[in-house]
Amino acid sequence: MKIAVFAGDGIGPEVVHEAVRVLEKLDLPGMELIEGDVGGAAWRKHGHPLPQATIDIAHAADAILFGSVGDFDCDHLERHLRPEQAILGLRKELTLFANLRPATVFKGLEDLTTLRAEVASQIDLLIVRELNGDVYFGEKGVRTLDDGRRQGWDMMSYAEDEVRRIAHVAFRAAQGRQGRLCSVDKANVLETSQLWRDVVIEVAAEYPDVELSHMYVDNAAMQLVKNPGQFDVVVTGNLFGDILSDQASMCVGSIGLLASASLGETQTQYGTKGLYEPIHGSAPDIAGQGKANPMAQILSAAMMLRHSFGLEEQAARIEKAVATALANGVKGGDLGGSAGTREIGDAVVSAL
Ligand code: IPM
Ligand code: MG
Numbered sequence: 001m002k003i004a005v006f007a008g009d010g011i012g013p014e015v016v017h018e019a020v021r022v023l024e025k026l027d028l029p030g031m032e033l034i035e036g037d038v039g040g041a042a043w044r045k046h047g048h049p050l051p052q053a054t055i056d057i058a059h060a061a062d063a064i065l066f067g068s069v070g071d072f073d074c075d076h077l078e079r080h081l082r083p084e085q086a087i088l089g090l091r092k093e094l095t096l097f098a099n100l101r102p103a104t105v106f107k108g109l110e111d112l113t114t115l116r117a118e119v120a121s122q123i124d125l126l127i128v129r130e131l132n133g134d135v136y137f138g139e140k141g142v143r144t145l146d147d148g149r150r151q152g153w154d155m156m157s158y159a160e161d162e163v164r165r166i167a168h169v170a171f172r173a174a175q176g177r178q179g180r181l182c183s184v185d186k187a188n189v190l191e192t193s194q195l196w197r198d199v200v201i202e203v204a205a206e207y208p209d210v211e212l213s214h215m216y217v218d219n220a221a222m223q224l225v226k227n228p229g230q231f232d233v234v235v236t237g238n239l240f241g242d243i244l245s246d247q248a249s250m251c252v253g254s255i256g257l258l259a260s261a262s263l264g265e266t267q268t269q270y271g272t273k274g275l276y277e278p279i280h281g282s283a284p285d286i287a288g289q290g291k292a293n294p295m296a297q298i299l300s301a302a303m304m305l306r307h308s309f310g311l312e313e314q315a316a317r318i319e320k321a322v323a324t325a326l327a328n329g330v331k332g333g334d335l336g337g338s339a340g341t342r343e344i345g346d347a348v349v350s351a352l
Helices: 012-026 039-046 052-060 084-093 160-175 191-204 217-226 238-252 295-309 312-327 341-351
Strands: 002-008 032-035 063-068 098-104 124-130 140-144 150-154 180-185 211-216 233-236 259-267 272-278
Touching (some): 002 012, 002 039, 002 052, 012 039, 012 063, 012 295, 012 341, 039 084, 063 084, 063 295, 084 272, 160 233, 180 217, 180 238, 191 211, 217 238, 259 295, 295 312, 295 341
Parallel strands (some): 002 063, 124 233
Antiparallel strands (some): 098 259, 140 150, 259 272
16 A cells, blocks of 8 residues: 655645654555655755656655645746646646535534534535636636737636536536536536536436535535535536635534545555645645644545545544544644644544
8 A cells, every 4th residue: 555645835844744643543554655745845846846856756656645735935946846736737638627626514513614503514515626627727828919908818728528427427426425416507608618617418328326415616616604504515627626626624613623635536456546635725824833733634634545545444443533522622723722732643644
């Protein structure tokens, strides 16, 4: 079981350290961890946010445990050298096109949401975000118009096969949940979205047991705060998914607890190859202070065991240990508590 460990920037190394301790505590036979540099940290050492050596490690691994990338010191760099290119590059290089971002309210933490607790407590949704296409990966540039004005432009597009494969992932996810899928687009304005909607409807024919609905993205943003309990699985493109998944995470009020999986179609001898990362970013403001909550990173490791290694029992054990630590009042600053990174890691390890 080869696991690539890419800690990255900001709080990444601190929280990844705790997740690794949790994995080691499980004492899984044959587990091998291989570290690699990504993000601003990699740029400092090697002059590139995603060095070839890191790509090689990623290819050779069965799964990737990813921390976070992002570093204000790199804001002046050309786009291809910015830390974010590490995660974007890995998603593309490994064809990890399906991003699963579940959001649920943790028991006992209902008061953390900025929504009314009775609204937020209904949240149990999964956002399935497409990761390899859209305006993220289209041609882009800044050009000078005839009259001398500068114009920035980014090309938005989706090919039908790109929509079809993410739709299948979403329909299958809905089958394993409450059987409801809401596809989010902007088909009233965008051609890209109209094709998206047409293809999702075509794929729906293969899933008669799933109830499909469609929603414009602006309405979805509103419904997410008005009545988030209505959603089971949401499928959407790269840009809308980026925005809505941050929104959903704040609706539950604890971004420091939310993990995500990025999957493709590569099967290893253990399961589906994937990359696992917390939803929160590199949080440079608290980096290196031992304050960051490692729970989302630890829960990302649990997702990894489930999806990439078929170790459902061990994944559930980690999730239960996190819940136990929370129930014992071990909470990071993001949850209104005062426990530090190490202390939270200790609590999860001892609960295991
Ligand atoms: C995310 C992040 C990334 C994205 C950034 C870091 C490039 O916001 O994973 O949601 O936009 O996809
Ligand atoms: Mg984002």
